[in-house]
Amino acid sequence: MSDTVIRVEHLSKKYIIAHQQKKKGSNQTLRELITDGVKSFSSKLLKPTKENSLNPDREEFWALNDVSFEIKQGDRVGIIGRNGAGKSTLLKILSRITEPTNGRIVIKGRVASLLEVGTGFHGELTGRENIYLNGAILGMSKAEIKRKFDEIVAFAEVEKFLDTPVKRYSSGMYVRLAFAVAAHLEPEILIVDEVLAVGDAQFQKKCLGRMEKVAEEGKTVIFVSHQMAAISNLCSSCIMLKSGKLAFHGNTQYAIKRYLEVDHQNQQEPEKExxxxxxxxxxxxxxxxxxxxxxxxxxxxxxxxxxxxxxxxxxxxxxxxxxxxxxxxxxxxxxxxxxxxxxxxxxxxxxxxxxxxxxxxxxxxxxxxxxxxxxxxxxxxxxxxxxxxxxxxxxxxxxxGTDIYGTGRTPFSNMGVIFLEPKWQIISES
Ligand SMILES: Nc1ncnc2c1ncn2[C@@H]1O[C@H](COP(=O)(O)OP(=O)(O)O)[C@@H](O)[C@H]1O
Ligand SMILES: [Mg+2]
CATH class of the missing domain: 2.70.50.60 (abc- transporter (atp binding component) like domain)
Incomplete structure (x- = not known):
């Protein structure tokens, strides 16, 4: 693949929506089990589900549909698209948290990912233990992780809480640590999903700075955000997803323009986080x-x-x-x-x-x-x-204001806010 580090070929992901039940089981990877937490895992063991085999209310849903693209070493790729477009699903497949239904991915290099809050960390383990667990998942030795440890802790600003289980962390602390881990454990490919939606503005800036640094070191960065300013600053190219399909792959400015024009007509501005x-x-x-x-x-x-x-x-x-x-x-x-x-x-x-x-x-x-x-x-x-x-x-x-009464007149606009649909009568006349 020469300098291609990620090749995605005809990738599709089907979800079976089984009546308010998040379908899990056969496709679950080890990492998923780890990140799911002991509690839900043990409750699953205790309560095997009978419903799945005979559930008539199963609905198929393609979160990704025949997506193909290539990413080269050192590319900084923004992934944009409206809610539900399939961005997180794509990142989960690239991070091997989820298996694709069809198609395949070829990845050259060590991937570190920061996905939505709730994945990647084990709630029962402390901050310190999670750093080591994530390093181990990335294939690093204990000595390698140790060398990075202080840098991670300083970046995340969680010194005082290192020995607290991360389930007790505020969402801000959690994301700070998760980002610090992903961005410092020397991945060759860094995948970041919507991290800027959580955490304060100052930390967001810090994350962007860090991602730039990772990119400057020649690493590949894949970044999902609704903040077009951040995408515009960081990304050398953009992938736009629309309803699970690849709608565009190419120039960042052009992708942003299309996203704003086509996908955000009559919508909230993208800056509205x-x-x-x-x-x-x-x-x-x-x-x-x-x-x-x-x-x-x-x-x-x-x-x-x-x-x-x-x-x-x-x-x-x-x-x-x-x-x-x-x-x-x-x-x-x-x-x-x-x-x-x-x-x-x-x-x-x-x-x-x-x-x-x-x-x-x-x-x-x-x-x-x-x-x-x-x-x-x-x-x-x-x-x-x-x-x-x-x-x-x-x-x-x-x-x-519309002619709702069919009289050619719209209701008064200077009469407060309550709209009435009265029935009028004359009951005594002479
Ligand atoms: N585990 C799941 N089970 C069923 N549907 C899912 C699951 N995960 C995601 N989806 C659905 O797949 C679609 C794409 O989701 P996602 O990849 O999270 O989109 P995005 O990150 O672009 O907002 C959405 O409609 C979402 O509801
Ligand atoms: Mg998402």
Whole structure:
């Protein structure tokens, strides 16, 4: 392959979605077992599942579909695409966390990866033990790891917590350590998934600097981000994925232009990172929130009286699974402030009593009673009565004035925010 270090040929990944059940088992690699944690592993041993063999509700889903490309030594490749495009799946296959369904990959060199929070580290082990475990997985000797140890700890700023199990780390600490490990254990190929979405701005800068340094040393860097500024600064070329397919591979600036034009029409600006919309107490479990129209398509502009759906996806990642996930929605008007709020608990919606690792929850509102104007929405995630996460002001939508009454007149726009659909009567006349 000359200077080609990664060759991806007709790569496809099929997921079987088995009714709220994350299918695992045959394809699970050793690393997956390690990173899954002792708890879930032992519960699996204790409770063998019967459902899988005879489940009629299995649905096939292609997260990656016939993707081929080559990456050369020293390339700095950005991978962009909307949520669900298949970016993380691709990185997991390249990191050998997951097996492809079809196609193959050929990789020359030692890969270190920093994937989504929740993979790569063993929650029960301390920071120190995880550094050694990851080094060992990378094929390094104890002496080699030891040489890098202080550098990793200093970069991650976790000296005080080295002997604490990483499950007790805040998400910021966790990511700092995970990044430091991946970026310092001298991989030949460094794979980083959305690390900039977590952690503070200063650390993000530090990570980017470190990735640049790794690239300057002639190593190959593969980097997923929604921050086009970061992609633009770091990447020498870009791969754009769209619904599991390779939509573009080439010039970074051109890829970014296409991504913004084609994929982000009427959408949130890419700079809008979730992290900027959460308070400091929040555990970053909500991975995506969207406003959908009656065709279940993401939308931000609706006619009066439209049916609107608020969608929230969470993933408990490295945190304990949620027993009773509660979704809350609060709507604000740009001038009038907070208008209303509602949640699954108050309205008597019951989850099924399982422990949820991840889920997408919908709040469907029929004929939303709002006049034309601009609204923002807070989405809240709880576990029973406990606050877990919230994104305040990230989502927004607009109601357009329309001739909803069929009279050629739109409702007043200077009459507050509540939209009424009255029935008029004259009951006494003379
Ligand atoms: N373990 C899984 N089981 C079922 N579906 C999955 C699994 N992992 C990812 N998916 C689905 O595959 C698609 C691609 O996911 P992902 O690679 O995480 O996208 P991205 O990182 O681009 O947002 C999504 O629709 C996601 O819901
Ligand atoms: Mg992803």
């Amino acid at each position: 979730l992290i900027n919309f959460r308070p400091s107490w929040a555990k970053p479990l909500i991975t995506s929130v969207r406003v959908l129209d009656s065709d279940n398509r993401e939308n931000s502009s609706f006619p009066l009286g439209a049916d609107i759906t608020f969608e929230m996806t969470f993933n408990s990642g490295n945190y304990p699974k949620l027993k009773t996930p509660v979704m809350g929605v609060v709507i604000h008007h740009e001038l009038f402030g907070t208008l209303t709020g509602v949640n699954t608990r108050m309205t008597g919606f019951e989850t099924n009593g399982k422990y949820y690792n991840s889920a997408t929850m919908l709040c469907r509102v029929k004929h939303i009673p709002l006049l034309q104007g601009n609204y923002t929405v807070d989405i809240w995630l709880g576990d029973g009565a406990i606050d877990i996460d919230t994104l305040t002001g990230y989502l927004s939508f607009r109601i357009e």
